Amino acid sequence: MSLNLEQIAVYERVGFLALENFVSDESCDRLRARAEELVGDFDPAGVVSIFSTHEQTRTSDDYFLESGDKIRFFFEENAFLPGGTLRQSKARSINKIGHALHDLDLVFDNFSRSPEIKQLVSDLGIIDPLLLQSMYIFKQPNIGGEVTCHQDATFLYTEPPRMVGLWFALEDATLQNGCLCAIPGGHKLGLKSRFVRAKDGGTRFDIFDDSPWPEKELRPLEVEKGTMIVLHPLLPHMSRENRSAKSRHAYTLHVIDASVDYPKSNWLRRSAKMPLRGF
Ligand code: FE2
Numbered sequence: 001m002s003l004n005l006e007q008i009a010v011y012e013r014v015g016f017l018a019l020e021n022f023v024s025d026e027s028c029d030r031l032r033a034r035a036e037e038l039v040g041d042f043d044p045a046g047v048v049s050i051f052s053t054h055e056q057t058r059t060s061d062d063y064f065l066e067s068g069d070k071i072r073f074f075f076e077e078n079a080f081l082p083g084g085t086l087r088q089s090k091a092r093s094i095n096k097i098g099h100a101l102h103d104l105d106l107v108f109d110n111f112s113r114s115p116e117i118k119q120l121v122s123d124l125g126i127i128d129p130l131l132l133q134s135m136y137i138f139k140q141p142n143i144g145g146e147v148t149c150h151q152d153a154t155f156l157y158t159e160p161p162r163m164v165g166l167w168f169a170l171e172d173a174t175l176q177n178g179c180l181c182a183i184p185g186g187h188k189l190g191l192k193s194r195f196v197r198a199k200d201g202g203t204r205f206d207i208f209d210d211s212p213w214p215e216k217e218l219r220p221l222e223v224e225k226g227t228m229i230v231l232h233p234l235l236p237h238m239s240r241e242n243r244s245a246k247s248r249h250a251y252t253l254h255v256i257d258a259s260v261d262y263p264k265s266n267w268l269r270r271s272a273k274m275p276l277r278g279f
Helices: 005-014 025-041 106-112 115-123
Strands: 016-019 071-076 094-099 129-137 147-150 163-169 180-182 193-197 203-207 219-221 228-231 237-239 250-257
Touching: 005 016, 025 071, 025 094, 025 106, 025 129, 025 163, 106 129, 106 250, 115 129, 115 163
Parallel strands: none
Antiparallel strands: 016 228, 071 094, 094 129, 129 250, 147 237, 163 228, 163 250, 180 219, 180 237, 193 203
């Protein structure tokens, strides 16, 4: 076991768990360097797609909806000047890379399928794991966008909700550069909505509970480089915009259990040629 019973009890009670020094500095730096290489090789001509949680049904274009089994690049909402040119360099304008880095890139594959992560996922009760989604999140200096309060199960829904979200701080995450914030115990409030594919080819939110989040209960999760935060699929969490001069790079991985139902209405899809794989 990599987790003790007390840690598992904390996770079940508050809906998250921060594990300091889970990732070595060298591994953090290796992922950062690889992400920079990928962005360097990315040619944005003709494929500019923006990621924003403010108008998510509008910004979910085909480039986004087809990214479940690809490596694709999404710009910050505030990356562009009114004329359409970038405010900052391309490397300082990307919001995130998603959503199959863990299957398509050797560096991210090796990191995501480490024995430590495999053990941790097993400790959390995922018996037959499948690596569903990965994202490299930049939270760029000056323009890093806010991610509004949400539950990951809204976007990656399984029945029953048997999934873990793993959030790796590749740099120190602070109040200044937009660290995660979460509502302790909020995973017991129930699922508020689902983001699903609509029949016309777009997306929509199915709302089950339109009451506002108790945002006064949000607590900042300031963590050092190398910390991993485990997130319950129903935990309400968010991150504020980054107006500081420092980036806040993070890598995230979502793992589900093969025994659960993963409805076709989920936005993230895999082609038959690239089925989900475990460790
Ligand atoms: Fe999230």
